[in-house]
Amino acid sequence: MVAEIGQFVLILALVTAFFQGTLPLVGAARGNQPMMRFASNAAFVQFAAVTGAFICLTVGYVTSDFSILNVANNSHSLKPMLYKISGVWGNHEGSLLLWSLMLAFFGFAVALFGRNLPDSLKARVLSIQGLIGVGFLMFILFTSNPFERLDPAPLDGSGLNPLLQDPGLAFHPPFLYLGYVGLSITFSFAIAALIEGKVDPAWARWVRPWTLAAWGFLTIGIALGSWWAYYELGWGGWWFWDPVENASFMPWLAATALLHSAIVVEKRDALKNWTILLAIIAFSLSLLGTFLVRSGVLNSVHAFASDPARGVFILMFLIVVVGGSLLLYGIRAPMMKGGGLFAPISREGALVLNNLLLSTATATILLGTLYPIFLDAFTGDKVSVGPPYFEATFLPLAIPLIIAMAFGPFLAWKRGDLAGVLSRLKFALLLALLLVGFIWWQQTDTPIMALVGMGLFAWLLVGSLLEWAERIKLFRGSLSSSWRRMKQLPRSAHGMTVAHIGVALVVLGVTASETWQTEHLGVMRPGEIVSVGGYDFRFDGAEAVAGPNYEAVRGTFLASTGTEKGVYLYPEQRRYTDPPMETTEAAIRPMLSADLYAVVGEADGKGGHAVRIYHKPFISWIWIGAFVMFLGGGLSLSDRRLRMGAPRRARQQAAASDLSRAKG
Known part of the structure; x- marks a missing residue:
């Protein structure tokens, strides 16, 4: 029933x-x-x-x-x-x-x-x-x-x-869908504005909270997915530029650009048409992700369906939605005129640069994701576009984007003073150079991109803190006055600082873990010890264990140094019967300084087992940084000016005040 x-x-x-x-x-x-x-x-x-x-x-x-x-x-x-x-x-x-x-x-x-x-x-x-x-x-x-x-x-x-069958995958899809579908609201606002022929600062204020909510949910959803891939798939990585991973990352990039361009519409009544187009593109990319996952055109651990009829239905729906909205945009957008003018060196100019870099990054990822599909469809040739392409195209765009993130908040609206901003950021530049110099002095063969990554981390972290300190005039008056200014500062300003700090922490985690990771892959027998990342890993053997709906072989490792008590790691190789499948369950000891990561594999028939052992410096900061970004978005969303009911309450309070004065 x-x-x-x-x-x-x-x-x-x-x-x-x-x-x-x-x-x-x-x-x-x-x-x-x-x-x-x-x-x-x-x-x-x-x-x-x-x-x-x-x-x-x-x-x-x-x-x-x-x-x-x-x-x-x-x-x-x-x-x-x-x-x-x-x-x-x-x-x-x-x-x-x-x-x-x-x-x-x-x-x-x-x-x-x-x-x-x-x-x-x-x-x-x-x-x-x-x-x-x-x-x-x-x-x-x-x-x-x-x-x-x-x-x-x-x-x-x-x-x-x-x-x-994992807690991470129990919560990953709902958060990701909240982000995907949240962008439908910004799309609906964009189409409604095109029909009305009106985009103004009030429209931008209505759109920003929905964009911010969708962006925050997408952030935490993508982070949960990468964390699941890190500990569940057993290959030691957290991001592989899988087409379905890209399908979630592209709407996030577009939503980030939309969030910043909406600010320009609200503050300066400019970039109207561009903001409308971004709202259409962001949701279109969400629909594209749905098509990729459910059409059967991709083979991925994330993909659900392989029924061609379903794929054709989604493709037709995608064509109708995207094609119809872009047609409406082409007809109505020329009728909407832009607002205030601004100099290239200004807050608006920095946000335009932000949008150009994010949009270009999205386009490069889209090209790399769809090219193999189109080539296969038209010629039958099979090609694979992997991490080397995405790293070679995305990283050069990410570097100036992170540099600009520290500059932008210091610039004034309409016309900024670049020399003054550089003067105020000289402490951030100095600390970044000192960190890079120290790392190079400690390890002269450090790759140049690692030095750039660590410099960007320090630059953005310190730059964000300096901008926040300047807003509250920290150390430029009494602590009580700074405290008062901090409480009066809009939550959206605090949220921006927190989100930018989160980005800096992600840069730290990615750079350090990819550069200084050490590993051991081989066969170990009970009692053998290998040294990885300054830790001695002793393999104590493997035994059969029974789970609630699987059988497993569980390995035991003792990781220790000469200065601290050892920790035990228990990786498993599981065998499910309904449905039949084998999975790898990595054992991870997460720490702020590094993760200890162990995997046990098949027996060699001679008493040994294939093992993987990794020491991954600062990798936990990737997910800590993503969570900090999510908190920054939530803090901004809690700003009363961005809550949908705030204008009405303000009008009611003003009306009540006028009425009381009239009675008085």
Whole structure:
């Protein structure tokens, strides 16, 4: 019965989304208030319906209802409860239902928190959301139905892909989808603005919170995915420029550019058309990621589906959405004139440079990701575009971007003083040079790119702190006055500083771990010791152990130095039966200074086992930095000026003040 209920409410959601996507658009064109107000009510109903469908599928997984084909194919009665629940979105059909749930949630959020939006703009935004919902709900119902019945029902299920039976993968997709789908709101605002023919600072203030939320969720989602790849796949890396990794990174880059360009629209009423285009591109890249994962054109550990019919449906939907929005942009954008002028050396100029570098980086990654697909489709030739291409094209763009991140906040709007900024940043430059000199003095054969990376880390970290200190006039007056200024400083300013510090920490982690990593790969027998990164690793052998739904061989390593107590590492080689698969579970000792990383492999038949041992300096700072960036975004989002209801409250308070004065 639960499957039938889920099917019914999905159909209800589709019908509601259709009317949400049509009636308010007509009402906005005619100035019909009841039809415009219908958008909010429809958004509430659609969210309730999709939530009901998601709950029904979750109940099927929790109760192991194997009469539902999706549950039978992706769950098992012996699976731990966490993975029964995460199995809901650990497959093609369930992940699309989660996507639709997120889409309905953001429409619900606009309807709930967008009370200060103009009625016509709000109606058009919710209508665009409704039309996007129609596309995804049709895709689910006609090609990827999660409630399809199986008769007769098997006694047990096939089980979830063992690679997905991990806490990191339980939380990675929801955060990533919140980022992906969050960009649909900025897309809807952009299309609504094109229809109205109006983009102004107020529009930018409405768009920024949604962009910031999507950017923050994408940041933490990508970080969780890279952390999962680091400890679950057992190859010792955290990013491989996999096409599906790129599919999540490209919208993040576009969202970062959009976030900064929206600031220029808000502050200077400039870059209107460019900001609209970025909003379209960011969501289009999210849809492209959906196509890559679910079309079957890629072979990846991340990919879900290989049904050509599904791929054709998504491709057609992608063409309609992207092509239609770009056509509308081409028609309407020339009618919107830009605002204030500014000099190249200015805050606006720095943000334009930021946008150019981010957009170019996105384009290079897009080219490297799609080139093998197009070549295969048109010629049948197979090529692989791997890390060397992406590192050779992305890093030269990332370097000036990081340099500019320290400059930009110091520059004034409209016209800046470059010499004055350099004077204020001389301490950051000095510390960066001292750090680079010290590293080179300690290790003269350090690669030049490693020195550049460490210099950029110090430059951005110190530069961000100096800009924050200047804002509160630290050490230029009493501590009490600086404290008072710090409390009065907008949270968005604090958030920018924290986010930039997070970027600096990521640069530290990437540079140090890639440059000074040491490793040992070979066969070890019980009692043997190898030295890696200043630690002695003693292999104490391997034994068979039983897990809840797998059998494993668990190795034991003791890592120690002469100055500290040793730590034990227990890597495993697991063998699942439902479905049959072998996985590698790395044992990691994370520390702020370095990670100790051990993997145990197959036995050699002579008492030894293949092993991998790594010492990875500062690699944890990659994920610490990503989390700090997420915190910076959250701190900015908490700024009252960026909360959707703030303008209305301000107007109400002003009206109440005027009324009290009139009575007085």
